[in-house]
Amino acid sequence: MSPLLVSELAQSMTLLILGGVSAGLGDAKVDLVEFSLVFVIVLVAGVMHGSAGFGFSVIATPLLSFLLPLRMTIAITVFFIIAYSLQIVYRFRKFIPWRAIAVPLVASIIARVFGVVLLMNLNIGVLRMAWGSSLILLAAYFMAFRNRIRIKPSLAGGIVAGTLSGLFGGMFNTAGPALVVYFFNAFKEKRQYSAALQVTFFMGALASLFVHLAYGNITLQVLRFVGVGITGVLVGIFVGIRIFEKLAKRHLNILVYLVMALMGIVQIMKAI
Numbered sequence: 001m002s003p004l005l006v007s008e009l010a011q012s013m014t015l016l017i018l019g020g021v022s023a024g025l026g027d028a029k030v031d032l033v034e035f036s037l038v039f040v041i042v043l044v045a046g047v048m049h050g051s052a053g054f055g056f057s058v059i060a061t062p063l064l065s066f067l068l069p070l071r072m073t074i075a076i077t078v079f080f081i082i083a084y085s086l087q088i089v090y091r092f093r094k095f096i097p098w099r100a101i102a103v104p105l106v107a108s109i110i111a112r113v114f115g116v117v118l119l120m121n122l123n124i125g126v127l128r129m130a131w132g133s134s135l136i137l138l139a140a141y142f143m144a145f146r147n148r149i150r151i152k153p154s155l156a157g158g159i160v161a162g163t164l165s166g167l168f169g170g171m172f173n174t175a176g177p178a179l180v181v182y183f184f185n186a187f188k189e190k191r192q193y194s195a196a197l198q199v200t201f202f203m204g205a206l207a208s209l210f211v212h213l214a215y216g217n218i219t220l221q222v223l224r225f226v227g228v229g230i231t232g233v234l235v236g237i238f239v240g241i242r243i244f245e246k247l248a249k250r251h252l253n254i255l256v257y258l259v260m261a262l263m264g265i266v267q268i269m270k271a272i
Helices: 003-052 056-067 070-091 098-121 124-144 155-172 176-186 190-215 220-243 249-271
Strands: none
Touching: 003 056, 003 220, 003 249, 056 070, 056 124, 056 249, 070 098, 070 124, 070 190, 070 220, 098 155, 098 176, 098 190, 124 155, 124 176, 124 249, 155 176, 155 190, 176 190
């Protein structure tokens, strides 16, 4: 082998090694940026949830979808919902009205499966359009009609509320509005209301998780983001409860509604 050929091979190997190292460093930088942004997003959403008592999913999920693929985002936030709803379920476990929530709970779990199936099979543009529209409608509902709509607890009402909750929960992790309206009228005692709501969210999110596992959506990359995000959620809720507990909650709620509507508008614009 000639010295010239050896020199050319050595030069090529050096370039390949340097290129690989550079690419590895670039990937590490990208991962660090993504992890940092995920932490900040769920931290902010956690603060809002801790201070206003709701709003984590409608803030965190749209923002994370700008950074990560939509289906991955939905799979990641399922873990966060399980984490903070489980905490509340455990706290109010003695007040869970199992018989009264049986119908909406079962309907919600079944509909969750169909919701995730729709998420996995519908066009992303269609999903974003439907999601954006639902966020705007939810914001309008909470701002204008939350205290005016009354649904009498019944078998039919439980099925409808549970089904709507499950479908939207499976597709977009926004399972709350239908059940909030239904349980608000079903339970006068606050601890029963909270326990009923959160146990339904928890069981529904577990159902979503199993379907995501079946579709292969729970990857190592998803778990890495979950590991980073869980810390942000816990810190955010801790800070939200303690820093904002004395502020006017009405103003905080309005802020959440406005952010919700803005996220919906942006999702529609991305779908067009």
